[in-house]
Structures are given as C-alpha cells and as structure tokens.
Amino acid sequence: xxxxxxxxxxxxxxxxxxxxxxxxxxxxxxxxxxxxxxxxxxxxxxxxxxxxxxxxxxxxxxxxxxxxxxxxxx
Amino acid sequence: xxxxxxxxxxxxxxxxxxxxxxxxxxxxxxxxxxxxxxxxxxxxxxxxxxxxxxxxxxxxxxxxxxxxxxxxxxxxxxxxxxxxxxxxxxxxxxxxxxxxxxxxxxxxxxxxxxxxxxxxxxxxxxxxxxxxxxxxxxxxxxxxxxxxxxxxxxxxxxxxxxxxxxxxxxxxxxxxxxxxxxxxxxxxxxxxxxxxxxxxxxxxxxxxxxxxxxxxxxxxxxxxxxxxxxxxxxxxxxxxxxxxxxxxxxxxxxxxxxxxxxxxxxxxxxxxxxxxxxxxxxxxxxxxxxxxxxxxxxxxxxxxxxxxxxxxxxxxxxxxxxxxxxxxxxxxxxxxxxxxxxxxxxxxxxxxxxxxxxxxxx
Numbered sequence: 001x002x003x004x005x006x007x008x009x010x011x012x013x014x015x016x017x018x019x020x021x022x023x024x025x026x027x028x029x030x031x032x033x034x035x036x037x038x039x040x041x042x043x044x045x046x047x048x049x050x051x052x053x054x055x056x057x058x059x060x061x062x063x064x065x066x067x068x069x070x071x072x073x074x
Numbered sequence: 075x076x077x078x079x080x081x082x083x084x085x086x087x088x089x090x091x092x093x094x095x096x097x098x099x100x101x102x103x104x105x106x107x108x109x110x111x112x113x114x115x116x117x118x119x120x121x122x123x124x125x126x127x128x129x130x131x132x133x134x135x136x137x138x139x140x141x142x143x144x145x146x147x148x149x150x151x152x153x154x155x156x157x158x159x160x161x162x163x164x165x166x167x168x169x170x171x172x173x174x175x176x177x178x179x180x181x182x183x184x185x186x187x188x189x190x191x192x193x194x195x196x197x198x199x200x201x202x203x204x205x206x207x208x209x210x211x212x213x214x215x216x217x218x219x220x221x222x223x224x225x226x227x228x229x230x231x232x233x234x235x236x237x238x239x240x241x242x243x244x245x246x247x248x249x250x251x252x253x254x255x256x257x258x259x260x261x262x263x264x265x266x267x268x269x270x271x272x273x274x275x276x277x278x279x280x281x282x283x284x285x286x287x288x289x290x291x292x293x294x295x296x297x298x299x300x301x302x303x304x305x306x307x308x309x310x311x312x313x314x315x316x317x318x319x320x321x322x323x324x325x326x327x328x329x330x331x332x333x334x335x336x337x338x339x340x341x342x343x344x345x346x347x348x349x350x351x352x353x354x355x356x357x358x359x360x361x362x363x364x365x366x367x368x369x370x371x372x373x374x375x376x377x378x379x380x381x382x383x384x385x386x387x388x389x390x391x392x393x394x395x396x397x398x399x400x401x402x403x404x405x406x407x408x409x410x411x412x413x414x415x416x417x418x419x420x421x422x423x424x425x426x427x428x429x430x431x432x433x434x435x436x
Contacts, residue, residue, distance in 0.1 A: 003110040003294065003423075004216065004268045006077040016231060018193075018223075026075035033193060036219055036333045045077050047271060047324050050163065050213075051191025052220040054271045054333070055324045057077050062323040066080055069301060073089030 004049035006057060007032070009042055023048055077323070081295030090300040091123040094307055102310045103129045103259045104303060105252070105395050107245060108266035109136035109423020110294050116432035118296045128303065131259070131395035134248055134351060135266055137213045138165045138421035139393060141241045142347040143381040146171035149239055151376045152208055153179050153186050159202060161195040162210035163217075164188040168420045172382040192224035199228070199236035208370045211238040215269045218242055218359065219333035222340035225361070225368045239370040240360055243346055245269050246277045247357035252394060253285040260395065262306035264292040264299070267321040272337075274329025278317045286315045293321040340365055349417060350390025389416035392425050399429040406430060 007023035012034060014020065019034040023046070030048075034040050037053045045057040080086075106112060112132045115121055121130050134140050150171050153160035160176070167177040167188065180186035185205075189195045192209055199207035211221040221238065228236045245266060252260060265278055270291045278289045288309035292302025302320045309316060319325055337359070346358025361369045386404040391397040399405050399418070409415040411427050418424040 004271070006075070008076070016227065018227065026078070033191070033220075033223065035223060036330055036336075038332070047268070049216050049268060050220045051193060052223070054216070054219070054268060055330055058323050062077060062080075065301075065320075065322060069086055069090065069297065072093050072304075073086055 004047040004054055006045055007048050009034070009040055009044050009046060012040065012042060021053070078295065081293070081297040083297060087118075087120075087123070087296045087300060090297065090304055094128065094300070094304050095125045097304065097311060098125055098127045098307050099311060101127045101129065102261050102307060103131060104262040104264060104306055105131045105133045105260040106264040106292070106299070107133035107135040107249070108264075108269070108294075109139070109421065109425070110268075111135070111264060111266070111292065111299060112425050113423060113428045114294050114296065114299055116428040119433070120296055120299055124303070128307065132392070132425045133252065133395055134348060134393035135214070135245070136393070136418065136421050136423040136425070137217070137241075137243055138169060139389065139417040139424050140243055140348040140351065141166070141169070141212050141417070142349050143171060143383060144347065144379065145239070145241045146175070147379040147381060148371070148376045149176065149210055150174055150179055151379065152239065152370060152374050153184050155374065157205050159185045159187060159198055159205045159207045160210070161187050161189045161198060161207060163190075163212065165421050166210055166212060168414065169417045170384070170414055170420070172379065192220045193227070196224050196227055196233065196236055199233050200231075203235060205235060206373075207236050208374075209236070209238050210241075212241045214243055214245060214266070215273045215337075216266075216271075218337045218341065219272060219330070222336045225340055225365050226336065228368060229365070234367075237368045237370040237373050238361065242341065242359035243348065244343075244357050244359070246281060247354045248348070249278075249281050251351070251354055253281065253287060257396075261287060262310055263287055263289040264302045264306065265289050267291055267293040267298070267325060270321070270325045270329065272330050272333050274327050275317055275319060275325065276327055276329075282315050282317050288315045289317045291317070291319045291321045291325050293324075348393075350393050384415040387416035389418045389426070392418050399426040402426070
C-alpha cells in the first residue's frame with residue numbers, strides 16, 4: 001500500500017470535474033487522477049498511488065541526489 | 075525508465091553498502107516502518123549486502139496487516155448482505171477474518187470486486203444504481219487522499235448508493251508506541267517515503283527529539299533504502315537525532331498541502347485498534363459527521379462479532395519488530411501464503427510473505 005510508482009504524464013484532461021491524466025509507466029499507459037498536482041504539465045514525472053498522483057518528481061533534487069551518491073561511489 | 079532504473083543501479087548499490095561498512099563502528103538497530111521497504115530489502119537481498127553490525131527490524135507499516143480483525147469481520151458481514159457490491163484494494167481479499175475472508179466470500183457467490191482506485195469503486199456505484207456499493211477504505215496516510223476524494227466526488231455528483239468502510243491508520247502514533255515501549259531496541263528509523271510525500275515530515279521532528287532517535291525519510295528502490303540507512307548510520311555514529319530527508323525528489327517538509335486539506339475536510343482523528351498490537355490513541359481516521367451518509371458502519375447493521383485469532387499466529391510481535399517470521403513455529407508449515415494464519419503472510423507488504431518468498435537464509 002506504500003508502493004507508489006513513477007510515471008510520465010502524456011495527457012491532461014478533465015472528467016466529472018476532476019483533473020485526470022494519461023500516465024506512461026515504462027510503456028504501460030494508465031489513467032490517474034491529478035487533482036493533487038494541479039501544477040502538473042505534460043512530460044512531467046509524477047508518483048502515482050492507487051490511481052492518484054501524490055506529488056511531482058523534482059528533477060533537480062533527483063539530479064542532485066544522484067550526483068551525491070556518485071561522489072560516494074568514486 | 076527514468077526515475078526508476080537509476081535507483082536500481084547495482085554499482086551504486088554496492089558502493090553505498092561499502093560506504094556503510096566504512097562508516098559503521100558499532101551495532102545499530104534500525105527499523106523501517108513501511109512494508110514496501112521490507113519487501114524491497116528482502117527482494118534485493120539488501121540485508122545480506124549490509125555489514126552484520128546493521129540490524130534491520132521491520133515495523134507495522136503494512137495497513138493490510140494492521141486492519142483489525144473486527145473490521146475484516148465487518149467487511150465480510152457487509153459483503154454477504156443482499157444487493158451489496160463490496161469493492162476493495164486487491165490485497166485485502168485473502169486476509170483471514172475470524173472464520174473466512176473476502177476471497178472465500180466471493181467464491182460463495184457474493185459480489186466482491188477488486189478495484190485499483192477508489193474512483194473505480196465510485197464508477198461501479200454509478201453504473202449499478204440499484205445496488206449498494208461499499209468501498210473498503212483502508213490504508214495509511216498514502217491512501218487517505220484517494221479515499222477522501224471518492225466521498226467528495228460522491229457528494230458532488232449526488233451518488234447516494236456509495237459508502238466507505240473506513241480503516242485508515244496514521245504512522246506517528248505507532249512510532250510513539252514503538253519508541254516509547256520499555257523494551258524498545260530501535261535506535262534509528264527509516265520513515266515511509268510515500269506517507270511523507272502526502273504528510274511531509276514535520277510530524278516526526280518532535281518524535282526524533284523526544285526519543286533521541288534519528289529519523290530518515292526513505293524511498294523504496296534499493297539505492298533509496300541504502301541511502302536512508304547510510305544517513306541513519308552516519309547520525310548514529312555522530313550521536314545526533316535529526317529528521318533528515320533522503321527522498322527529496324518527491325518529499326518536502328510540508329508535504330502535499332492540497333491533499334492534507336482534503337484529508338482534514340473529510341476525516342477526523344480517532345483511537346484505532348491495530349491488529350496484533352491493540353488500540354493506539356489518535357492513530358486512525360474516521361469520516362466527519364458531514365460525511366456520515368457515506369459511512370458503511372452507519373448504513374449497515376453489523377452486530378458485535380467476537381473475533382477469533384489463530385492461536386499460533388505471532389503477527390503482532392512481528393509487526394512491532396520483536397520477532398522475525400523465522401521465529402514462528404507455524405512459518406512455512408501451517409502458515410503459507412496459500413493458507414495464511416495471519417495478515418502478515420498475505421499482504422503484498424507483509425513481513426512473513428516477504429521472508430517466505432525471498433529468503434530462508436536470514
């Protein structure tokens with residue numbers, strides 16, 4: 001139940017008054033609700049859990065973290 | 075895939091494990107609270123990569139496992155009633171109640187359906203106006219925004235044949251119980267990354283301070299988990315107890331404020347019974363009075379059922395990190411994923427099923 005999965009937003013639209021999106025999970029396309037990430041744009045990455053986006057993935061933070069870890073590795 | 079593969083990189087995994095070995099000088103006990111993290115550790119054999127001085131214990135972060143047996147029995151009673159379509163996240167189907175489970179109930183011809191999202195359950199209600207559709211709204215803070223939104227939508231769209239059977243649990247009170255216990259061995263905590271995506275980590279600051287335990291917000295991929303462990307070990311070696319964020323690509327200290335606003339609109343705190351642990355004050359959420367019309371416990375007459383747990387099952391001790399599955403005499407004998415005695419052998423985040431599937435050499 002904790003497991004949320006990263007996906008890329010392909011399309012954003014509205015359904016029954018809720019912000020929805022078509023999300024690409026490494027080739028598998030599924031619908032998810034984007035109501036909790038109203039600032040989302042197409043091509044953004046997000047974390048989806050039980051059909052809802054919980055937050056957008058911060059590209060810069062991701063890059064910084066990986067750089068930090070690479071430093072440890074070298 | 076981007077934002078996934080990088081965190082499964084074997085080279086990085088080994089490099090961080092090496093750094094942990096270089097950093098650690100004493101034996102430390104670290105608890106990861108989330109079942110998803112337990113599974114990742116077991117699946118990728120991370121505990122075997124770590125130096126022996128790191129002892130990982132598994133916490134009660136499996137909402138399926140901690141849903142009270144009384145609630146399971148209530149679900150079974152409701153699902154058995156006529157004109158009910160009982161919907162649930164898939165994980166709950168095989169969790170044993172006192173006498174049965176949802177899967178067996180479905181096998182007797184009752185309408186029990188697995189849904190991926192609470193909105194799918196709502197759609198079933200829309201498509202079946204002559205039926206009463208109940209959604210088993212379980213979970214930690216991670217599912218609360220999704221579960222809450224289904225009720226808001228139901229109200230907005232005037233769907234009156236939809237209700238929630240709520241069993242929401244909160245992490246911070248459980249941490250108080252574990253860390254506040256006189257027999258507590260846990261010295262460092264890996265906080266559940268996706269719970270923190272919703273709630274932020276401001277709630278953990280007083281916990282770290284009171285119990286002098288470092289708390290590290292941690293993700294779920296192998297690199298994330300090792301990073302969380304490294305950050306915790308560094309603090310333990312320096313004798314500090316801060317809350318640190320090792321999952322900053324999706325977590326910030328305040329969390330998703332929009333989601334928290336919706337949670338507070340729909341739910342209010344209550345004392346909650348955790349299966350195997352007992353009642354923990356303020357550790358659950360229930361629907362607020364404005365939404366009582368969507369509360370399955372109000373809508374359905376369910377008589378007090380005296381719960382019956384398996385006498386062999388030690389799930390409670392496993393959920394508190396006191397025992398490990400291989401300490402259980404029934405493990406892999408009378409108790410298997412096909413014939414589970416307790417929830418920890420069923421849930422995709424259960425500790426027992428993780429041990430059963432991924433490791434016998436622990």
